[in-house]
Amino acid sequence: MPEFRQNMATKEWVVIATERAKRPEDFLKGKEARPELPAYSPTCPFCPGNEGKTPPSVLTMEEDGTWKLRVVPNKFAALQPQFSTKRERVGRFLKADGFGIAEVIIETPAHNATIATMDGHDVQRVVEAYKSRQVAISQDPRINMVTVFRNHGPKAGTSLEHPHSQIIATPIIPPHVRSPMTQATLAFDTYGSCVFCDMIGEELRQSERVIIETEHFVALCPFASRSPFETRILPKRHNSSFTTISDVEIEDLARVLKTLLRKIYVGLDNPDYNYIIRSAPTTDEDVRFYHWYILIVLKLTTPAGFEIGSGIYINTTYPEQCAAFLRDVSI
Amino acid sequence: MPEFRQNMATKEWVVIATERAKRPEDFLKGKEARPELPAYSPTCPFCPGNEGKTPPSVLTMEEDGTWKLRVVPNKFAALQPQFSTKRERVGRFLKADGFGIAEVIIETPAHNATIATMDGHDVQRVVEAYKSRQVAISQDPRINMVTVFRNHGPKAGTSLEHPHSQIIATPIIPPHVRSPMTQATLAFDTYGSCVFCDMIGEELRQSERVIIETEHFVALCPFASRSPFETRILPKRHNSSFTTISDVEIEDLARVLKTLLRKIYVGLDNPDYNYIIRSAPTTDEDVRFYHWYILIVLKLTTPAGFEIGSGIYINTTYPEQCAAFLRDVSI
Numbered sequence A, B: 001m002p003e004f005r006q007n008m009a010t011k012e013w014v015v016i017a018t019e020r021a022k023r024p025e026d027f028l029k030g031k032e033a034r035p036e037l038p039a040y041s042p043t044c045p046f047c048p049g050n051e052g053k054t055p056p057s058v059l060t061m062e063e064d065g066t067w068k069l070r071v072v073p074n075k076f077a078a079l080q081p082q083f084s085t086k087r088e089r090v091g092r093f094l095k096a097d098g099f100g101i102a103e104v105i106i107e108t109p110a111h112n113a114t115i116a117t118m119d120g121h122d123v124q125r126v127v128e129a130y131k132s133r134q135v136a137i138s139q140d141p142r143i144n145m146v147t148v149f150r151n152h153g154p155k156a157g158t159s160l161e162h163p164h165s166q167i168i169a170t171p172i173i174p175p176h177v178r179s180p181m182t183q184a185t186l187a188f189d190t191y192g193s194c195v196f197c198d199m200i201g202e203e204l205r206q207s208e209r210v211i212i213e214t215e216h217f218v219a220l221c222p223f224a225s226r227s228p229f230e231t232r233i234l235p236k237r238h239n240s241s242f243t244t245i246s247d248v249e250i251e252d253l254a255r256v257l258k259t260l261l262r263k264i265y266v267g268l269d270n271p272d273y274n275y276i277i278r279s280a281p282t283t284d285e286d287v288r289f290y291h292w293y294i295l296i297v298l299k300l301t302t303p304a305g306f307e308i309g310s311g312i313y314i315n316t317t318y319p320e321q322c323a324a325f326l327r328d329v330s331i
Helices: A024-028 A120-138 A175-191 A195-206 A247-267 A305-310 A319-328 B024-028 B120-138 B175-191 B195-206 B247-267 B305-310 B319-328
Strands: A003-006 A013-016 A059-063 A066-073 A087-090 A093-097 A101-106 A145-152 A164-170 A210-213 A217-220 A231-235 A273-278 A293-298 A313-315 B003-006 B013-016 B059-063 B066-073 B087-090 B093-097 B101-106 B145-152 B164-170 B210-213 B217-220 B231-235 B273-278 B293-298 B313-315
Touching (some): A059 A120, A101 A120, A120 A164, A120 A247, A175 B175, A210 A247, A210 A319, A217 A247, A273 B305, A293 B305, A305 B273, B120 B247, B175 B195, B210 B247, B210 B319, B217 B247
Antiparallel strands (some): A003 A013, A003 B093, A059 A066, A066 A101, A087 A093, A093 B003, A101 A164, B145 B164, B231 B293
8 A cells, every 4th residue: 555654854745656666676677877987087177187177175185195185166156155145125026146155075086986986085085074164164154054965977967977076055044944944843842852863763763764873873764755765874963063073973974975875886776866964054053953964865766747746755665675675785 | 146036935045047057049959859759659548449448537528429638547546545544653753544536637639749739729628627627626525635737758757658637636735835835824914915916916017037928827937936947827816726717717728828838849849847736725725825826847957966955946047038038939
């Protein structure tokens, strides 16, 4: 029987559509092979030797005298830091100048690497850069929200092959971010606890959707997954902002992130994906009701009119089966 | 300069990214030609002669003794009417049986037609069927929300070529639907008027984003369009539910829908799209603060990590240019 399931934090519903249920293996059928990439591409602006093709870096991490990671302002940014944060009316409509900070994290000199294939030390450097830049950008009093994310592959909206993540920071906090926080506040006022902490506790108790559990983190396919293999990495320690992650937690997170993405890479033949670090706005960095986490969305299916219209996602897989599949992938 | 723009009804923000701005014509470049379809396909379950391959119709519209439109239960429905509406706890999580009503509207016997190429009379029949089925399904006391939508092309999530729309009705009203209604209630309590009526008034005053205006409807690219060529058709007469559309309005809407989709078909070379009739839940069918409309989303771009994470869509076109482009397409 198909079933509705509710995300206990956001109150959004999904349909687990058992009548059209696919097995995890079904997503491998008919998948186009991704072209092999060279380790170095002379025309790539992110490859070593082409540093002049990007704006000067705002953070460089070196080893043995060569850079291993660079963070540069996004040359083709949708938002730019030289503008004001002025908001003004156009008749009854509201607009604001396009102020924002947009940066690219060039994760490694190797053109053909990706998180799933990098070594652990390199992944840890990426996570360190995420924290360093989010902390630095959050100091700007004009910035109210910092979003760190990674787009992998064309279906995930990237055309640049060289492994990179992005940061976009805005003065705007939209309802898409505020509404779940309001829901979490209501849950806190009712139960006296963080709804995400409660969700982690319940997922660990039920255990069948857990993929990886370490001292500090749990990676799982949530009860109310919106799409096949939707995965979250949640810190066990309560904190609303990623900026508070400790060195020990960074080391652990890098291992979990790499292991999880490696399982996805091997088990599902390197699918396109987006991941996002969901972290409280800079205005709410130390609240008891919200909890940061990483959301990983695989681009295996296409949302259609019903999803756009209702916000109810029809998921053709059981999260329990997806988690079991990923647990069993040996890497 | 790029700018943020706010949707005055939902309070969601978009970025109009002028630094990466595309002209409407740019979306035609490199577009793959869609294969020509036959007028009849012997293996298509929706073609005449194959009526036995679908469940019996719940509505048939005939002319000259042959069917011109059929509405049938969706054989591969994610939700089904034989289940209960019971909601129950799984530990701290909430789930519900997969009760729902899912129907397919087979819009015409012609396998290779689409709204843009049908004649006006055929399009009017489709709109009549939308109303007839939404009214009928809304009578079921277990149903709280009815969504009518159309997916056109593989990027819009359909694999079936034969022209069809769909209806999915659920007992669930999700936050994605409820939150904009709550915002609209706040606007009503503040201004004493429907925020959508106000938005229509402001768009007509500013006029530059209007594509078509008739006695009863206005079609426009909204001020805060989330993606290139996002379009809405709004009724001028205030009403929260599509079920109240009059015969004269149906005739007018069919003309506007056909003209608009024809302009999109000709001007943008038959792109993939979704459209959705956004109508109040059956629990709120006659409220002063909400307003039904049709949302048309073209599948020309790919939302990426920033959109998923923040809900702020980066739109690389000016809605004003998209509207001007569509106004100028001659059909």
